[in-house]
Each structure stands twice: as C-alpha cells, then as structure tokens.
Amino acid sequence: MKGIGAGRTDLPLKGDATSRFLPWLVAPMVFLSAVALAAAFLLYALIGRWDRDVSGTLTVEIAAAPGDAAAAADKTHAEVETAIRLLKDTPGVIDARALPQAELAQLLAPWLGDRDLLKQLPLPALIDVSLRADDRPDLAALAKRLAAQVPDATLDDHRVWLLRLIDLSRTVAVLAIVIVALIGAVTSATVVYATRTGMAVHREVIEVLHLIGATDDYIARQFAGRAFVLGLEGGIVGLVMTAPVQLGLGLVARHIEGGFLSDLAMPPLGWAACAVLPVAAAILAMVTARLTVHGTLARML
Amino acid sequence: MRAKPVETGNVVQLEKIGLRYGRGPEILQDISLALPAGSFHFLTGPSGAGKSSLLGLMYLALRPSRGRITIFDRDIARARRFQLPALRRRIGVVFQDFRLLDHLSTLDNVALPLRVSGVPERDVQKFVPDLLDWVGLADQLAAKPPTLSGGQKQRVAIARAVIGRPDLLLADEPTGNVDDSIAMRLMYLFEELNRLGTTVLVATHNEALVQRLNRPALRIEDGQVVRA
Ligand SMILES: Nc1ncnc2c1ncn2[C@@H]1O[C@H](COP(=O)(O)OP(=O)(O)OP(=O)(O)O)[C@@H](O)[C@H]1O
Ligand SMILES: [Mg+2]
Numbered sequence: 001m002k003g004i005g006a007g008r009t010d011l012p013l014k015g016d017a018t019s020r021f022l023p024w025l026v027a028p029m030v031f032l033s034a035v036a037l038a039a040a041f042l043l044y045a046l047i048g049r050w051d052r053d054v055s056g057t058l059t060v061e062i063a064a065a066p067g068d069a070a071a072a073a074d075k076t077h078a079e080v081e082t083a084i085r086l087l088k089d090t091p092g093v094i095d096a097r098a099l100p101q102a103e104l105a106q107l108l109a110p111w112l113g114d115r116d117l118l119k120q121l122p123l124p125a126l127i128d129v130s131l132r133a134d135d136r137p138d139l140a141a142l143a144k145r146l147a148a149q150v151p152d153a154t155l156d157d158h159r160v161w162l163l164r165l166i167d168l169s170r171t172v173a174v175l176a177i178v179i180v181a182l183i184g185a186v187t188s189a190t191v192v193y194a195t196r197t198g199m200a201v202h203r204e205v206i207e208v209l210h211l212i213g214a215t216d217d218y219i220a221r222q223f224a225g226r227a228f229v230l231g232l233e234g235g236i237v238g239l240v241m242t243a244p245v246q247l248g249l250g251l252v253a254r255h256i257e258g259g260f261l262s263d264l265a266m267p268p269l270g271w272a273a274c275a276v277l278p279v280a281a282a283i284l285a286m287v288t289a290r291l292t293v294h295g296t297l298a299r300m301l
Numbered sequence: 302m303r304a305k306p307v308e309t310g311n312v313v314q315l316e317k318i319g320l321r322y323g324r325g326p327e328i329l330q331d332i333s334l335a336l337p338a339g340s341f342h343f344l345t346g347p348s349g350a351g352k353s354s355l356l357g358l359m360y361l362a363l364r365p366s367r368g369r370i371t372i373f374d375r376d377i378a379r380a381r382r383f384q385l386p387a388l389r390r391r392i393g394v395v396f397q398d399f400r401l402l403d404h405l406s407t408l409d410n411v412a413l414p415l416r417v418s419g420v421p422e423r424d425v426q427k428f429v430p431d432l433l434d435w436v437g438l439a440d441q442l443a444a445k446p447p448t449l450s451g452g453q454k455q456r457v458a459i460a461r462a463v464i465g466r467p468d469l470l471l472a473d474e475p476t477g478n479v480d481d482s483i484a485m486r487l488m489y490l491f492e493e494l495n496r497l498g499t500t501v502l503v504a505t506h507n508e509a510l511v512q513r514l515n516r517p518a519l520r521i522e523d524g525q526v527v528r529a
Contacts, residue, residue: 212461
C-alpha cells in the first residue's frame with residue numbers, strides 16, 4: 001500500500017487542525033470498545049467454566065420428614081437409600097453419593113452457627129450425583145421416576161440456572177457487539193467530517209493535482225494514509241488507557257469472596273481482539289477517508 | 302520517458318463552442334478551431350477577451366455551455382470521469398497565476414506530474430534538477446514558492462508544465478514576469494519540445510514575442526476567434 005504513514009505526500013495534511021483531534025476521539029472509542037469486548041469475553045469465560053463445573057453434576061435433595069427427629073431421620077435415611085439405588089441404575093450416571101450429615105452441617109454452620117442446634121433440626125439429605133458429560137440422562141424422565149418412588153425428593157439440575165446465565169451472557173455479547181459497531185459508526189462519521197473539512201481546506205491543492213492528472217485514488221490515498229496514522233495513534237493510546245482497568249478488574253476478581261473468580265482470566269482470543277482494536281480503528285479510518293474522498297471528489301470537481 | 306504516440310490529425314478540436322460563467326453572458330461564442338498535431342500557435346487578444354477561459358476548456362478545467370470539444374480524438378463530453386486523468390497527464394499547463402503548491406519545494410512542485418504518473422523516484426531525482434538547472438533555478442531546488450520572485454515562480458510553473466514532455470502544452474502568459482532574454486530562453490524550450498512532437502499553444506500579450514517567433518497567432522475578439 002503506497003502513501004501510508006511517513007511517506008511523502010503532496011497535500012499538507014500533517015498540520016491540519018481539523019484532523020489533529022482525530023486521535024483524541026479514536027482513543028476513547030477504542031478504550032470503550034476494549035472494555036466492552038473484555039467484559040463480554042470475561043463473562044463468556046466465566047460461564048464456560050461454570051458450565052464445565054456444573055454440567056457433570058446434579059443434586060438430589062430429600063426433604064426432612066416431619067415429626068420426631070429420630071423417626072424422621074430413619075425415614076429420610078431409607079429414602080436416601082432408595083434414591084441412590086434408583087440413580088445408580090440410571091444410564092449416564094457415574095456415581096451417586098449421599099452427602100454425609102457432618103459435611104452438610106459444616107456447610108450450614110456459617111449460617112446457623114451452633115452445632116448442637118443443628119443436631120436437633122430436621123436436616124434435608126443431599127445426594128451428589130455425577131453424570132457422564134457425553135451421555136447425560138434424560139433428566140425430566142429421571143425426575144418423574146424419582147418422584148414416583150421417593151415423593152420427598154427434588155432434583156436440582158444446576159443447568160437450569162446456568163442456562164439462564166448463558167442466555168444472559170449471549171445478550172451481553174450481542175450488546176458488546178452492538179456497542180462496538182456503534183462506536184465504529186461514530187468514529188467513521190467523525191472521519192468523514194474531518195476528511196471533508198480537510199478537502200475543503202485543501203481544495204486548491206486538490207484542484208491543481210487534478211489538473212496535473214492525479215487520479216481520485218492518488219488523492220484519496222494521501223488522505224487515507226493520514227487517517228490511518230491518526231487512527232493508529234489514537235487506537236494505541238486508547239488501548240494503553242485500558243491497562244489500569246484490566247488490572248483493576250483482575251484485583252477485584254482476586255478479592256471476591258469464595259474464590260470462584262480468582263483464577264478468572266481473559267481468554268487469549270479476548271486479548272487478541274483487544275490488541276487488534278487499534279489496527280481495526282486505523283483501518284476503519286483509512287477506508288472511511290478513502291471512500292469519503294472518492295465520494296466528495298466526484299461531486300467537487 | 303514515455304514513448305510518444307505518433308499523433309495525426311488534430312490534437313485539439315473545438316466545434317461551435319460557447320462558454321458562459323454561471324448565468325453571465327457568453328464570453329466565447331461559436332468558436333471553432335483545430336490545433337493540428339505538432340503545431341505551434343500563439344493566442345492573443347485584449348485582456349478579458351477569454352484567452353485563459355479558452356485554455357481552461359482545453360485543459361479540461363471548464364466545460365463548455367455548448368458545442369463539442371475533442372482532445373486526443375476523444376469527445377470530452379462523452380468521456381467518463383475516470384478517463385480524464387490519463388488525458389490530463391498528456392497536457393502540460395502553465396497557469397497564468399502559476400498555481401504552485403506553496404508547501405512544496407521547487408523540486409517537489411516540478412516533480413508532481415512525474416509522481417502523479419508513477420515515474421520511479423530515482424528518475425524524478427535526476428530529471429527535475431536537470432530541468433530546473435536549465436531554467437536557471439539550480440540554486441532554488443529547496444526553496445518554497447512564497448520565497449521566490451514572480452519570474453522565478455513563472456519558471457517553476459513552466460518547468461512543471463514541461464517536465465512530463467506533454468503531447469499538448471498550454472501556456473497562459475508564460476513570459477509575463479520575466480525579462481526579454483529569459484523570455485526568449487523559455488520560448489526556445491517550447492520550440493524544442495515542439496520539435497520533439499508537442500503541440501503548443503501560448504496565450505500572450507507580448508506582440509514582440511509573437512513577431513520574433515514567427516508562428517501563427519489566433520486572436521480572440523468579441524468572443525470569436527480570428528486568425529491574426
Ligand atoms: N471564474 C469566473 N467567473 C466569472 N467570470 C469569469 C471567470 N473567469 C473569467 N471570467 C470572465 O470571463 C472573461 C474572460 O476572462 P479570461 O480570464 O478568460 O480573459 P483573458 O483573455 O485571459 O484576460 P487576461 O489577458 O487579462 O488574462 C472576463 O470577462 C472575465 O471577467
Ligand atoms: Mg488570462
């Protein structure tokens with residue numbers, strides 16, 4: 001590509017007041033795009049991980065039977081046995097294991113505090129079921145059979161809320177794309193304006209070039225080359241501006257309680273997308289300027 | 302340099318041309334004339350007669366209000382926009398007001414037609430200083446037009462018009478700002494080009510010059526062209 005960057009140009013575009021603001025516009029645009037993209041990619045990564053964690057498991061809860069604590073415990077115990085047998089006979093289930101009451105108590109301790117109190121409470125029993133990821137059983141049918149044999153059992157498929165999250169993440173991704181597209185449109189419009197103004201300022205020079213036999217594209221390339229440089233400058237500044245935000249997000253994630261965000265990192269594709277943004281902005285500016293010059297020249301001369 | 306196609310017939314042909322600016326009166330009326338390939342003409346006439354306007358029609362800056370212009374055997378009215386640059390590259394123009402680019406050095410101004418035509422930079426750096434030397438501007442290669450005298454600017458403008466060895470040279474008052482000896486030197490440059498095949502049309506007030514070169518003159522009077 002001829003005429004890009006530091007190359008010699010016949011038009012005095014370097015000193016143009018109208019285009020000097022362009023990097024300062026592109027910078028925040030690239031910044032916003034990078035943040036939107038990063039958010040979308042992070043959310044995507046997060047959900048991907050939850051999906052991996054969750055899709056192999058299932059929890060069956062058996063409500064505590066009412067009445068006398070000891071009798072209830074016996075009844076619950078029997079129900080647990082039945083449920084486990086049923087689960088283990090289901091194709092696609094790798095293992096089903098009752099969560100020991102001690103473990104359950106431990107889980108609840110932070111909320112209920114006193115262990116002695118816990119002993120007197122009718123606790124539900126929980127069965128951890130691990131599933132084969134490649135051959136998940138038909139959960140609806142399983143739930144029906146379970147309900148028939150163990151009326152107190154409820155099947156908690158983690159995927160239900162996960163699916164909602166995945167829906168949400170899709171929405172966010174679409175939103176991010178829309179945001180980036182809008183930002184691109186705004187940037188383009190600004191480049192159109194700056195290019196038109198530049199052409200008006202240099203009208204006489206353009207006329208002379210034309211009369212000497214310069215093609216529209218010869219002139220357009222000079223504007224396009226300049227727009228590319230300005231776009232790239234602004235893009236790089238914008239990308240650098242996102243560094244504190246990325247760092248900040250990382251810190252926040254690391255400090256979130258429960259540690260379920262701690263090792264969350266932007267996927268390589270996300271980094272690549274962000275790194276490409278300044279170049280994308282520069283190319284967008286270049287193409288826009290070139291098309292603008294072509295369109296304007298056809299009307300101007 | 303580019304091999305010159307052997308031009309036969311007329312390089313420029315105007316048929317019943319009329320020209321008006323905006324809604325003003327027709328300043329050129331029913332002009333029919335032809336410049337045969339390889340010819341050398343002067344164009345004279347009082348100030349305001351329309352010499353520059355007539356040249357403007359020929360270098361495709363102006364469109365006639367009526368009539369037909371044929372340049373290099375191409376009907377301009379029918380030419381597509383993208384075909385015009387190639388035609389313009391075959392035409393060298395010395396504008397009456399020079400139209401130099403103030404931000405470019407003398408060398409870069411003169412280099413424009415070559416660069417626009419994609420001549421390799423190595424050749425540009427060779428041809429341009431040579432020509433500027435010939436017109437007496439060897440010491441002004443880096444100077445920008447605003448720092449040049451009127452006569453120096455004129456010579457830069459002429460160098461720019463001839464550097465590409467055009468098939469048609471249109472010079473509008475090319476010696477208005479230089480003394481007689483430089484004027485003659487520039488005219489020899491035009492004659493030299495003409496000998497190599499360039500069709501030349503020089504608009505001028507300088508009757509003495511016209512006399513000395515003994516070339517046919519076209520005269521514009523009252524919007525009409527007459528052979529002087
Ligand atoms: N851009 C323009 N708009 C309107 N009228 C114009 C324009 N250019 C020239 N004219 C008019 O056209 C007429 C011819 O002008 P032109 O410049 O062609 O004359 P000329 O013969 O070149 O004069 P000179 O010898 O002074 O250079 C003049 O009356 C002038 O006022
Ligand atoms: Mg004139």
